[in-house]
Amino acid sequence: MDTEEKKIFEMLKGVVDPELMVNIIDMGLVYGVTYDSLSKQIDVALTLTSPGCPMGGIIIEDAQQTVGSNYPDFEVNINLVWEPVWSVEKLTEKGKAELGYS
Amino acid sequence: MNQIASQNAPSPKVVVPHFVFGALIWLGVTLLIVFNPDVFTQHYFNAELLAITHLLVLGWITMVIFGALYQLLPVIMEVKLYSETLAKIAFVLLGIGTLLLAFTFWQFTFDTLMFIAGVLIVTSVGLFVVNVLFTAHSSNKKVIERAFIISSVIWLLFTVLAGLTLAINLSYPFLKVSHVELLKLHAHAGLVGWFVQLIIGVSSKLLPMFMVAHHVNTKKLNFTFYAINIGLPIGIVSLFLEFKIGVVFSVALVVPGIVSYLSFLVEAYKKRVKKQLDIGMKQSVLSFAILVIPLFLAFTLLSNFNFLETITIPLSVAYGSAIVIGFITSLVMGQTYKTLPFIVWLKVYRGKVGKVVLPLPKDLYSEKVAIAQVWLFVIGFGLLLIGISATSKTLVMISGILLLLSVALYNFNILKIVLHKPTNK
Numbered sequence: 001m002d003t004e005e006k007k008i009f010e011m012l013k014g015v016v017d018p019e020l021m022v023n024i025i026d027m028g029l030v031y032g033v034t035y036d037s038l039s040k041q042i043d044v045a046l047t048l049t050s051p052g053c054p055m056g057g058i059i060i061e062d063a064q065q066t067v068g069s070n071y072p073d074f075e076v077n078i079n080l081v082w083e084p085v086w087s088v089e090k091l092t093e094k095g096k097a098e099l100g101y102s
Numbered sequence: 103m104n105q106i107a108s109q110n111a112p113s114p115k116v117v118v119p120h121f122v123f124g125a126l127i128w129l130g131v132t133l134l135i136v137f138n139p140d141v142f143t144q145h146y147f148n149a150e151l152l153a154i155t156h157l158l159v160l161g162w163i164t165m166v167i168f169g170a171l172y173q174l175l176p177v178i179m180e181v182k183l184y185s186e187t188l189a190k191i192a193f194v195l196l197g198i199g200t201l202l203l204a205f206t207f208w209q210f211t212f213d214t215l216m217f218i219a220g221v222l223i224v225t226s227v228g229l230f231v232v233n234v235l236f237t238a239h240s241s242n243k244k245v246i247e248r249a250f251i252i253s254s255v256i257w258l259l260f261t262v263l264a265g266l267t268l269a270i271n272l273s274y275p276f277l278k279v280s281h282v283e284l285l286k287l288h289a290h291a292g293l294v295g296w297f298v299q300l301i302i303g304v305s306s307k308l309l310p311m312f313m314v315a316h317h318v319n320t321k322k323l324n325f326t327f328y329a330i331n332i333g334l335p336i337g338i339v340s341l342f343l344e345f346k347i348g349v350v351f352s353v354a355l356v357v358p359g360i361v362s363y364l365s366f367l368v369e370a371y372k373k374r375v376k377k378q379l380d381i382g383m384k385q386s387v388l389s390f391a392i393l394v395i396p397l398f399l400a401f402t403l404l405s406n407f408n409f410l411e412t413i414t415i416p417l418s419v420a421y422g423s424a425i426v427i428g429f430i431t432s433l434v435m436g437q438t439y440k441t442l443p444f445i446v447w448l449k450v451y452r453g454k455v456g457k458v459v460l461p462l463p464k465d466l467y468s469e470k471v472a473i474a475q476v477w478l479f480v481i482g483f484g485l486l487l488i489g490i491s492a493t494s495k496t497l498v499m500i501s502g503i504l505l506l507l508s509v510a511l512y513n514f515n516i517l518k519i520v521l522h523k524p525t526n527k
Contacts, residue, residue: 016462018444018462019312019444019463049314050311051180052180052307052311053311054177057109057452058447058451058455061452061455062460065456066456088314088375099314100378101375101376
């Protein structure tokens with residue numbers, strides 16, 4: 001992961017799942033970030049805890065806005081992915097602590 | 103981008119009026135309890151109790167379920183609602199029909215007005231059933247939750263048709279069975295066939311989702327589905343034929359089915375990732391604890407213990423109240439905090455991320471008010487059951503005052519959510 005991709009990961013910690021009140025990085029919802037300075041394109045692979053998650057639209061909109069406002073000259077794509085299916089193992093230690101999960 | 107549930111959500115204008123109407127009716131019912139406590143200390147086949155019961159089950163619970171289901175069907179079935187227009191017409195017909203029906207019950211006049219009320223309600227339910235079935239038909243999610251929802255709406259249609267038949271039979275008797283037995287049949291079709299099955303179908307999807315519980319054994323729900331849908335028709339036919347062993351057999355099938363569902367919920371609860379439960383989930387958990395009371399009373403009433411003979415009628419009223427005012431009402435109040443704030447939040451903030459201060463959905467209501475509402479409800483409901491069992495008008499009236507305060511706070515939070523406005527950055 002290059003420096004810009006790391007920066008984008010950090011930025012996405014500002015996007016919070018409104019139901020669980022934990023950011024999407026610590027929830028393990030972001031599967032990958034690719035930053036292409038030549039084509040000026042950023043792709044974020046994002047999943048949800050459940051396909052029926054009613055908060056999905058807002059989480060995507062928030063992620064798009066967060067990255068897009070920091071890279072106004074770039075095309076930002078938030079790609080929703082369902083493979084691999086999200087599971088508890090994807091939570092970071094901080095995410096587990098915030099949910100009270102041990 | 104893949105299709106996600108929030109893109110299928112209907113307009114809040116379809117959903118929100120159901121919650122507001124339902125909450126106001128529930129408030130009105132608590133006033134009726136305060137000023138008419140004696141109706142809970144008589145035989146359950148009395149004019150005022152029939153009026154109150156129908157206001158509760160149709161105007162409050164069914165109304166909120168209709169609204170919530172329009173929002174939740176797209177979440178469960180991952181398709182858009184078939185028709186928002188049908189939903190709006192069903193809302194108006196159910197609202198007018200229920201108020202008319204309650205008025206005619208209160209007057210105890212079984213005339214044309216009651217027939218009109220019945221037809222309005224049956225038409226409303228018919229439109230609702232069409233909407234649900236067409237929505238389900240367009241979905242390729244063949245999950246057990248879908249089966250429960252389809253089965254429950256068919257039971258609802260049966261219930262209201264049976265109700266209309268009962269109303270006609272009161273004016274022009276053509277059925278040989280006693281009204282009290284027919285009332286039991288009508289009530290159980292509604293309580294178990296409609297409410298309990300609908301609750302199972304929706305909650306088995308939503309509660310694990312809210313608690314973030316994965317890999318819960320859904321085979322338990324298959325058993326529940328067959329137990330209810332075999333046991334309940336046996337019970338209905340047995341009640342109609344006044345065949346008591348059939349009723350006992352029916353209860354012996356349905357109750358283990360419900361217990362199997364409760365075991366599914368316990369498993370989901372144990373496997374949950376989100377350990378802290380918010381106030382909406384706490385009241386929901388409480389309602390499932392309350393469910394133990396009517397299950398216990400059902401067995402007690404069927405056992406025909408000699409020493410209970412003198413209090414069979416109060417216990418029957420307590421049994422009905424424990425299901426309607428206890429279990430279902432408590433669950434609907436709790437789940438309101440899990441659905442309505444999200445519906446309004448999505449409406450207000452979709453497309454405005456970055457432009458306005460973004461609160462959390464739970465910030466749309468006062469948690470302190472919700473906590474006070476739950477405590478008042480718990481004490482009020484407990485006193486109501488004691489008051490009914492002891493045939494004490496004073497206790498029922500006090501319970502009514504506590505419930506009135508609880509529901510006033512609930513209405514305060516509903517209005518706070520519905521009238522929420524965004525704050526610019």
